[in-house]
Amino acid sequence: MNQALLGRSRGGLTSKIHLAADRRCRPLSLVLTAGQAADSPQFVPVLQKIRVRLPVGRPRTRPDAVAADKAYSSRANRSYLRKRNIKAVIPEKKDQAANRKKKGRRGGRPTCHDGDLYKERNTVERLINKLKAWRGIATRYDKTPESYLAGLHLRASMIWINDLLKATT
Numbered sequence: 001m002n003q004a005l006l007g008r009s010r011g012g013l014t015s016k017i018h019l020a021a022d023r024r025c026r027p028l029s030l031v032l033t034a035g036q037a038a039d040s041p042q043f044v045p046v047l048q049k050i051r052v053r054l055p056v057g058r059p060r061t062r063p064d065a066v067a068a069d070k071a072y073s074s075r076a077n078r079s080y081l082r083k084r085n086i087k088a089v090i091p092e093k094k095d096q097a098a099n100r101k102k103k104g105r106r107g108g109r110p111t112c113h114d115g116d117l118y119k120e121r122n123t124v125e126r127l128i129n130k131l132k133a134w135r136g137i138a139t140r141y142d143k144t145p146e147s148y149l150a151g152l153h154l155r156a157s158m159i160w161i162n163d164l165l166k167a168t169t
Helices: 040-048 075-083 094-107 115-131 135-139 145-168
Strands: 007-009 012-021 027-034 065-067 087-089
Touching: 012 040, 012 115, 012 145, 027 040, 027 145, 040 075, 065 115, 075 087, 087 115, 115 145, 135 145
Parallel strands: 065 087
Antiparallel strands: 007 012, 012 027
């Protein structure tokens, strides 16, 4: 990694955390980008980092469904999910829907998503709150992206350990 992960945004020099979580608010993958980086291009790198170990066999890399907010809605992301037989639970942006309708029949079918499954997307928001419970992560005291990412991984591992300890008691 290099210093390019610090980028200019409204609040000054910062970076952005892209992550995937399971239904129990546990982190599955983390990607750190510059603050001005768009969300949608990071969708595939976040999914490619997911590795879930089961008791037997290879790690699982393909979830059954992916719930994401409108920032990750793009034709490329949807086609990536379709190729891997993953159900997309991503609402369509208004401008994308308007552009599709403007094209008429050539615009394709409207996208649909499971509303009940989309309600569980808040697990990502709750995970972000758990990560930012550490003041160093919330305010980003670290000067280098490497040390900030190391702090994120440390906090993520603590979340996993706490969850596993709760499960055994």
